[in-house]
Amino acid sequence: MGTESSYTVDSTETSLTILETLIESNDPVGVTAIAESVEVSKSVVHNHLSTLCNQGYVVHRDDQYEPALETLTLGSRTRARLPVYRNGRKQIDTLAAATDRAATLFVLEETNIVPVYIAEPTDGWSPEFFEGEPLPLYTNAPGKAIMASLPPEEVTALLDNISLTEITEATITDREELDLYIENIRDEEIVFSKGEHYNGIVGVAAAIAPSERNRAAAIAVHGRSDRLNGRHLSEDIAGQVLSIANSIRADLT
């Protein structure tokens, strides 16, 4: 893991940086603005944008540039490789509909979990994170559920490669405390979290343990703590999360 190679291609990096800049700025943007933001000359930005346009990842209109919708292919085809997504997606939809809260499917990748599919409630709060945005393992319910579903030696291997930094006041930043916590939830089927990544947001998660051909995954329901609490959270919601998790597990044969 993590053997950072020194031989890299600089121009690819700047191209990707430019593309990311386009995506982060939520409106069409011009060459000079990008040049200032990325700190390269205008002509360079122009060349990279032309390249990205030719490849179909950027569109050009009225001296302004925007990320192209074709960027969706990369991700949609990548996640379509995951059996847990292909089989589990509809179950996430029903989980969101049944609980009327945001339901998400997470998959372990490297030392992070990545939300692979987010089903939003018909109305109300939706998660701040995006599909594809890596999240740390230790600041949320699905991450902890996944860790508890892995063999202990794999967990230590993962945790040895990351540092525990505080996101909110509720984040566990002490390694021993975290190890102990994971041991304690090892026999549980459901993991709760309260505001360890986003203040005022609670979550219920259940892991889908890895197998021969499937990566470690987890499903979760998130919501604002004022609308998701008490027995409703710990019994109703948790029960539904658990039953959907079992159902997805069963479908993976």
Next chain:
Amino acid sequence: MGTESSYTVDSTETSLTILETLIESNDPVGVTAIAESVEVSKSVVHNHLSTLCNQGYVVHRDDQYEPALETLTLGSRTRARLPVYRNGRKQIDTLAAATDRAATLFVLEETNIVPVYIAEPTDGWSPEFFEGEPLPLYTNAPGKAIMASLPPEEVTALLDNISLTEITEATITDREELDLYIENIRDEEIVFSKGEHYNGIVGVAAAIAPSERNRAAAIAVHGRSDRLNGRHLSEDIAGQVLSIANSIRADLT
């Protein structure tokens, strides 16, 4: 439109080609295989892969490379810019649930339509196309519905930039015939298609006309012709497509 610039960055192109190669091969793949496929030397492939790994778009395990789930961020954040997606997504879900067929939201980009959100039926056939994969305007119902919703001069501007090639026997390849067809459906609210892009697949579509701040879009229901036909198609399904289209239009204020 289409002023292809000659000043481009070659290494960016090869990086993206390598990434696309990884995505198309549905399994983890090694350096030499990519080198053969892209026709560059192994060391070059290695350097580009290292770069893509560092940027988070490729993951490296056991001498094998795979596209990273983080590729999802690009597309998910790009489509989140579209008001029609943010407001219409749930409606597409209900359309798919109500008809128990695949329902899709398309958006016009350059001279293509791009599926931005696909809701699959609880069981049964799902479209062959991926979210983000550009489709020609003239081979399917949503494309034609969009053209019929645009001012005629814009349609001719679009069609002047593409060539009509035959995909299946049902594809309209004659420009005059296509122009006439579009004129004929101009007053209709619903457009049908039968196997013009995929054999044996029929579709019903309704356009969401462009406005000041929203691009031209369309919604559609697709299915296999043996299970989607006759009065069921032309009345039941069409009616639901229409009512959802109206609802999305209304939500866009």
Next chain:
DNA sequence: TAAACCTGTTCATTCGTGCAGAACAACGAC
């Protein structure tokens, strides 16, 4: 056991190309 053949990775060298910066063109504001 050892040699032949796979991998993926590293390395020096050389050639090509991506880069900066200035000049250009096209538009808008004052």
Next chain:
DNA sequence: GTCGTTGTTCTGCACGAATGAACAGGTTTA
């Protein structure tokens, strides 16, 4: 009209990306 902008083009130079061979592992073959 002129001075701001903008995006685009162009040229020379220097840096860096590509080459192709050598290296380090592992697995198969004799």
